[in-house]
Amino acid sequence: MNNICSITKKGVIIVLMLVLIGSLISAKVYNIKINQNGESIGTVELPPKFNKGDAVTISIESNGSFVFVSEITEIAVKTKSIPVYRGQQDPFALNQVKKTEVIPVNLKESGIVYTIKITRYPELRFPNREGNVLIYTKSFRTHSRYYFGLHMGIVFPFNKENEFELGFKSPADTTHSIIKHDIYKPKLLLYGSIYPFGFEPGKPLGIESLRRIHFDFGTEISDKIFERIYLGVGYDFKYFSLDLFVIMGKYSKLDPDFTVETMIPATIKSVPLKHEFDTSLGFAICFPFDFAANWIGKAMGIK
Numbered sequence: 001m002n003n004i005c006s007i008t009k010k011g012v013i014i015v016l017m018l019v020l021i022g023s024l025i026s027a028k029v030y031n032i033k034i035n036q037n038g039e040s041i042g043t044v045e046l047p048p049k050f051n052k053g054d055a056v057t058i059s060i061e062s063n064g065s066f067v068f069v070s071e072i073t074e075i076a077v078k079t080k081s082i083p084v085y086r087g088q089q090d091p092f093a094l095n096q097v098k099k100t101e102v103i104p105v106n107l108k109e110s111g112i113v114y115t116i117k118i119t120r121y122p123e124l125r126f127p128n129r130e131g132n133v134l135i136y137t138k139s140f141r142t143h144s145r146y147y148f149g150l151h152m153g154i155v156f157p158f159n160k161e162n163e164f165e166l167g168f169k170s171p172a173d174t175t176h177s178i179i180k181h182d183i184y185k186p187k188l189l190l191y192g193s194i195y196p197f198g199f200e201p202g203k204p205l206g207i208e209s210l211r212r213i214h215f216d217f218g219t220e221i222s223d224k225i226f227e228r229i230y231l232g233v234g235y236d237f238k239y240f241s242l243d244l245f246v247i248m249g250k251y252s253k254l255d256p257d258f259t260v261e262t263m264i265p266a267t268i269k270s271v272p273l274k275h276e277f278d279t280s281l282g283f284a285i286c287f288p289f290d291f292a293a294n295w296i297g298k299a300m301g302i303k
Contacts (some may be wrong), residue, residue, distance in 0.1 A: 191218020
């Protein structure tokens with residue numbers, strides 16, 4: 001158990017350092033220029049979706065006496081919790097009014113649609129809010145970004161697991177002996193994930209691949225639950241992920257005073273075993289928990 005705690009602490013420190021590095025990924029600034037009528041000056045290539053932390057500045061070139069008022073509305077995108085578990089986010093709005101000819105739009109949150117509207121007023125009529133004309137409106141959407149996930153899947157250990165039982169080597173035997181079975185046993189696995197660079201499932205595979213890497217901590221869903229700890233690293237393909245795990249915990253081994261095929265006295269009713277701490281490796285294919293739960297529910301006829 002001390003070994004597990006020590007390894008877990010080191011793993012947490014490494015993941016936190018990677019989260020810090022991921023938060024320092026440089027953002028981009030996009031400069032848009034329009035005239036007093038809201039018409040574009042020059043061309044700026046804008047992405048269909050922006051990264052969290054990006055910014056847009058709108059500069060207005062005016063040759064008249066006008067006041068320009070901007071209104072920025074932020075609406076949270078309501079998305080279902082795929083590929084990772086998260087709750088629904090209620091829409092909200094935040095209005096900002098600026099009397100300026102250079103308007104910054106800070107895209108500071110993920111999964112948000114920022115809509116800007118710019119209204120032009122004649123300077124002399126602005127105090128009474130008269131003569132206004134809406135000259136420009138545009139929306140900027142940021143990618144939904146996730147830092148935590150919950151997955152469920154199947155892990156395939158690289159090594160076979162030993163199982164022992166009392167039995168007869170031949171029909172003529174009258175005394176039990178120890179029989180050993182080497183069994184390859186895939187396990188059902190449940191684990192939580194941390195995406196240190198922030199996973200953005202809306203982006204195509206191969207774009208900013210570091211964001212698809214996640215570090216995992218979990219346990220198997222079996223009679224050995226919480227007796228074995230799974231620490232791993234995986235790569236997310238949106239609807240499923242592939243993972244490599246270090247499996248640490250208790251494994252059953254035959255008591256050193258006995259050997260396989262040893263004849264057991266009738267007074268001993270079970271195989272003499274001892275439980276020792278050991279490690280092994282495993283490969284897993286897993287699915288987002290809510291996606292897997294929904295699929296299993298449909299397979300069972302649960303709506």
